Amino acid sequence: MRICVIGAGNGGQALAGVLAQRGHEVMLFNRSAKRISGITDSRTIRIEGESSGPARLAYVGTDIERATKDSQIIMIVVPAFAHASVAERMAPYIKEGQIIILNPGRTGGALEFKKVLDSRGAKPGYVIAEAQTFLFASRIAGPGLVRIFRMKNAVPVSALPAKDNHILSEVLPDVFPEFVIAPNVLYTSFNNIGAVFHPAALLMNAGWIETTHGNFQFYLDGISPSVARVLTKIDEERCEIARALKIDPLGAVEWLDFAYDVKGRDLYEAIHNNDGYQGIRAPVSLYNRYILEDVPMSLVPISYFGKSLGLNTTTIDSIINIANVVMGVDHWKKGRNLDSLGLSGLSVDAIWEYVERGVKPS
Amino acid sequence: MRICVIGAGNGGQALAGVLAQRGHEVMLFNRSAKRISGITDSRTIRIEGESSGPARLAYVGTDIERATKDSQIIMIVVPAFAHASVAERMAPYIKEGQIIILNPGRTGGALEFKKVLDSRGAKPGYVIAEAQTFLFASRIAGPGLVRIFRMKNAVPVSALPAKDNHILSEVLPDVFPEFVIAPNVLYTSFNNIGAVFHPAALLMNAGWIETTHGNFQFYLDGISPSVARVLTKIDEERCEIARALKIDPLGAVEWLDFAYDVKGRDLYEAIHNNDGYQGIRAPVSLYNRYILEDVPMSLVPISYFGKSLGLNTTTIDSIINIANVVMGVDHWKKGRNLDSLGLSGLSVDAIWEYVERGVKPS
Numbered sequence: 076m077r078i079c080v081i082g083a084g085n086g087g088q089a090l091a092g093v094l095a096q097r098g099h100e101v102m103l104f105n106r107s108a109k110r111i112s113g114i115t116d117s118r119t120i121r122i123e124g125e126s127s128g129p130a131r132l133a134y135v136g137t138d139i140e141r142a143t144k145d146s147q148i149i150m151i152v153v154p155a156f157a158h159a160s161v162a163e164r165m166a167p168y169i170k171e172g173q174i175i176i177l178n179p180g181r182t183g184g185a186l187e188f189k190k191v192l193d194s195r196g197a198k199p200g201y202v203i204a205e206a207q208t209f210l211f212a213s214r215i216a217g218p219g220l221v222r223i224f225r226m227k228n229a230v231p232v233s234a235l236p237a238k239d240n241h242i243l244s245e246v247l248p249d250v251f252p253e254f255v256i257a258p259n260v261l262y263t264s265f266n267n268i269g270a271v272f273h274p275a276a277l278l279m280n281a282g283w284i285e286t287t288h289g290n291f292q293f294y295l296d297g298i299s300p301s302v303a304r305v306l307t308k309i310d311e312e313r314c315e316i317a318r319a320l321k322i323d324p325l326g327a328v329e330w331l332d333f334a335y336d337v338k339g340r341d342l343y344e345a346i347h348n349n350d351g352y353q354g355i356r357a358p359v360s361l362y363n364r365y366i367l368e369d370v371p372m373s374l375v376p377i378s379y380f381g382k383s384l385g386l387n388t389t390t391i392d393s394i395i396n397i398a399n400v401v402m403g404v405d406h407w408k409k410g411r412n413l414d415s416l417g418l419s420g421l422s423v424d425a426i427w428e429y430v431e432r433g434v435k436p437s
Numbered sequence: 438m439r440i441c442v443i444g445a446g447n448g449g450q451a452l453a454g455v456l457a458q459r460g461h462e463v464m465l466f467n468r469s470a471k472r473i474s475g476i477t478d479s480r481t482i483r484i485e486g487e488s489s490g491p492a493r494l495a496y497v498g499t500d501i502e503r504a505t506k507d508s509q510i511i512m513i514v515v516p517a518f519a520h521a522s523v524a525e526r527m528a529p530y531i532k533e534g535q536i537i538i539l540n541p542g543r544t545g546g547a548l549e550f551k552k553v554l555d556s557r558g559a560k561p562g563y564v565i566a567e568a569q570t571f572l573f574a575s576r577i578a579g580p581g582l583v584r585i586f587r588m589k590n591a592v593p594v595s596a597l598p599a600k601d602n603h604i605l606s607e608v609l610p611d612v613f614p615e616f617v618i619a620p621n622v623l624y625t626s627f628n629n630i631g632a633v634f635h636p637a638a639l640l641m642n643a644g645w646i647e648t649t650h651g652n653f654q655f656y657l658d659g660i661s662p663s664v665a666r667v668l669t670k671i672d673e674e675r676c677e678i679a680r681a682l683k684i685d686p687l688g689a690v691e692w693l694d695f696a697y698d699v700k701g702r703d704l705y706e707a708i709h710n711n712d713g714y715q716g717i718r719a720p721v722s723l724y725n726r727y728i729l730e731d732v733p734m735s736l737v738p739i740s741y742f743g744k745s746l747g748l749n750t751t752t753i754d755s756i757i758n759i760a761n762v763v764m765g766v767d768h769w770k771k772g773r774n775l776d777s778l779g780l781s782g783l784s785v786d787a788i789w790e791y792v793e794r795g796v797k798p799s
Contacts, residue, residue: 276644279759283645285661286653291645299647301723301763308762361663390762393755397641400670400752401663 076250077133079104079146081161083111086178087152089213089221092120094150095130099250102134104142111135113218123216124223140168148174148250151188152209154364155181155372159415162191171200174246176232180205181372182264185235186416186430202242204234207263210253225351227334231257231266236433258322259430265317266325268334270373271310273365275394276302278401281361289357294346297357303343308390309374310342316381316388320423361401370398375410383413384423438612439495441466441508443523445473448540449514451575451583454482456512457492461612464496466504473497475580485578486585502530510536510612513550514571516726517543517734521777524553533562536608538594542567543734544626547597548778548792564604566596569625572615587713589696593619593628598795620684621792627679628687630696632735633672635727637756638664640763643723651719656708659719665705670752671736672704678743678750682785723763732760737772745775746785 076099080091083105091103105111114120118132134142143149143165153161158177169175169192177184185205192203212224230253234240237259247254257263272294277284280297291297298306310327317324331337331345339345346352358365374391381388399406413419417435418426425436438461442453445467453465467473476482480494496504505511505527515523520539531537531554539546547567554565574586592615596602599621609616619625634656639646642659653659660668672689679686693699693707701707708714720727736753743750761768775781779797780788787798 279640280642280644281663282638282642282659282661283653285663286658291648296648297644299644301643301647304765305759305762389758393758396751396755397667397759400667403666 076100076148077102077146078250079142079149081139081142081149081151081165082153082157083114083135084152085214085221086209086211087150088114088120088215089122089211089223090150090152090178091132092122092130092221093126093211093223094250095120095132096122096126096128097250100133101130102142102146103132103136104139105135105137108137111137117219119219121220122223123220124213125211125226126223139164143168143173144170146173148176148246151175151177154368155179155184156368156409158184158188158372159191162188163195166192166195166197169197169201171198172202174202174204174242177203177205178210179208179267180260180263181368182267182270182376183260183411183416184264184372185233185260186264186418187411189235190415190417202234202239204232204239204243205260205263206254207231207257207266208269210251227253229253229255231255231263233257233260233263235260235430237431238433259427261317261320261322261426261430265313265320265322265377266330267313267373267377268325268327268330269365269369270377271306271313271327272298273369274374274398275305275309277358277361277363277365278394278397279305280357281401284357284359284361289359291357292352293355293357294349294352298343298346300343303341303346305390305394307342309394312381312386312388312391313377316377316384316386319384319386320380321427366398366402370395370402371406371410375406376412376416379412438462438510439464439508440612441504441511443501443504443511443513443527444515444519445476445497446514447576447583448571448573449512450476450482450577451484451573451585452512452514452540453494454484454492454583455488455573455585456612457482457494458484458488458490459612462495463492464504464508465494465498466501467497467499470499473499479581481581483582484585485582486575487573487588488585501526505530505535506532508535510538510608513537513539516730517541517546518730518771520546520550520734521553524550525557528554528557528559531559531563533560534564536564536566536604539565539567540572541570541629542622542625543730544629544632544738545622545773545778546626546734547595547622548626548780549773551597552777552779564596564601566594566601566605567622567625568616569593569619569628570631572613589615591615591617593617593625595619595622595625597622597792599793600795621789623679623682623684623788623792627675627682627684627739628692629675629735629739630689630692631727631731632739633668633675633689634660635731636736636760637667637671639720639723639725639727640756640759641667642719643763646719646721646723651721653719654714655717655719656711656714660705660708662705665703665708667752667756669704671756674743674748674750674753675739678739678746678748681746681748682742683789728760728764732757732764733768733772737768738774738778741774
């Protein structure tokens with residue numbers, strides 16, 4: 076199968092390599108030539124760790140038309156804050172039957188992507204979907220060299236609207252049996268645990284990160300009892316919003332059990348029982364996707380959903396406001412909102428009608 | 438002169454000792470007998486560091502009537518969250534002409550104290566005043582042993598109402614020439630730099646404090662560039678509220694120049710140029726007066742003043758909200774508000790009339 080991978084960062088190169096290893100014809104696109112200069116000619120990625128070995132791609136370059144044209148699946152592997160601009164660039168070339176998957180969508184990724192594609196005149200008949208998280212933990216280790224630490228077992232994914240999920244069910248098992256179908260994009264968008272863990276844990280360790288360049292274990296040292304209490308409150312606010320949207324959310328403690336098979340009486344204990352967090356160091360600075368991506372593309376839209384439902388978002392909002400001051404950016408303006416997701420003014424039932432069947436009230 | 442000191446913590450014991458050294462008859466009261474058990478009989482405090490030597494007090498005990506009865510000055514040296522309950526206990530014994538000074542008042546201390554005294558039937562004719570900060574940096578080093586690290590040069594103090602300031606001017610030079618008279622309690626209440634520095638710096642180093650038991654320098658390591666940006670924003674919000682109350686606030690950078698004679702192009706630089714912060718370690722936990730006192734008795738009333746004036750308090754509020762989650766307490770309810778300060782519904786001009794002349798609109 077011809078598969079396009081958009082974005083040649085840590086995730087995109089790993090995904091392109093693994094897909095090629097599995098026998099697919101892989102077209103790897105990156106916006107800037109610089110990041111792919113070491114592999115543009117050789118078109119070869121070596122993988123270390125899980126799934127190790129070399130992989131030869133069919134195309135590596137900066138021509139988005141060429142990369143996407145005859146690809147059956149287009150895997151978007153860019154930070155969520157770049158989704159809208161990628162959609163704008165891709166819109167003219169999308170063809171009927173192509174499957175676009177955001178890896179991951181964060182909160183509202185597929186909703187935003189579809190709105191941009193349609194407003195830019197993309198031809199109908201494509202399938203848009205979002206994954207709840209990325210398939211691997213991976214890092215670029217050198218030019219053409221990618222290290223995959225861990226491949227996840229079960230990554231939920233859903234199409235928008237969910238009536239297209241049967242198409243994913245037909246195609247994805249041949250590509251990534253790791254994908255499991257979620258009921259609709261509200262599930263993938265609201266079971267966004269990064270939004271719960273990352274920004275608050277970063278901001279409540281701001282001095283430690285900046286003064287020591289992240290010289291501590293991010294989860295095991297950084298998430299102390301007080302930090303865990305704030306994460307728990309953020310998680311409660313998120314779950315309450317999710318329930319008001321009539322979806323059954325996975326709480327952070329349940330998620331740790333699901334993803335890592337660890338248990339605990341509370342979030343602090345569950346995190347500290349997770350051997351999978353051993354050795355994961357803090358980022359070296361706050362200018363990191365844990366804020367740059369997780370605040371505007373996750374916490375902000377979750378908060379806007381909450382406000383539209385009249386729910387309490389005090390703790391989420393406080394973290395967003397502190398992040399605004401730290402980054403010198405108004406994430407309330409820069410982030411996703413109900414309008415950019417195409418849901419302005421819709422009732423919960425109307426939102427469901429849209430995410431399930433693609434129909435909005437006239 | 439007979440002087441009563443209420444509160445035998447780090448500050449109260451140091452103050453009692455220094456006053457006795459200066460020849461005053463000192464009555465030291467503490468609510469619990471346990472803290473003063475080592476000095477109740479000997480009535481002797483030895484001072485190390487500045488002003489070193491022994492000091493013999495006239496009384497050390499738990500009888501508030503005896504401690505306050507014939508004292509010309511009553512120095513309140515308890516955390517601000519205990520001001521209201523101290524006022525309740527003292528109210529029956531206050532006599533005309535007695536001078537009560539809160540050391541310090543945090544934000545609105547004298548306003549709250551006076552409201553409680555009057556509502557509990559204290560006889561009129563007393564003088565109530567608040568200091569902007571405490572006179573020393575001091576620590577109890579053992580039973581009857583106090584170490585004074587630093588005595589401040591100029592501590593602003595004002596009576597409520599300010600028309601009583603002439604009484605302070607007559608009496609205080611004989612007691613503490615370090616006191617300087619401020620125009621009114623709005624100045625002492627709003628130039629509360631602890632409110633700017635402490636809670637946010639603590640919360641943005643929560644993981645570091647809890648995981649290492651505060652094993653870093655609080656100001657020099659903990660106030661990294663991002664933390665300094667948040668402190669700066671809190672300071673801007675505070676100063677805007679102060680200006681709306683028609684007082685000219687001292688910005689945090691100016692205050693560092695005033696208090697420590699250090700300069701810097703911004704708050705980060707000024708803090709890091711301050712040798713006086715060398716060796717000041719972080720607290721060992723978050724259950725510390727930097728939150729317990731500075732959030733409900735400083736940030737909360739500052740925020741309520743801001744809201745009543747229609748001003749932006751977003752950053753201050755975010756810090757309060759995070760502190761609420763961390764401490765499991767609603768500081769919005771537990772803290773001072775315009776009602777507990779006796780200022781509900783007053784215009785800025787009416788507030789001035791009250792803090793200057795003690796008159797409220799009928």
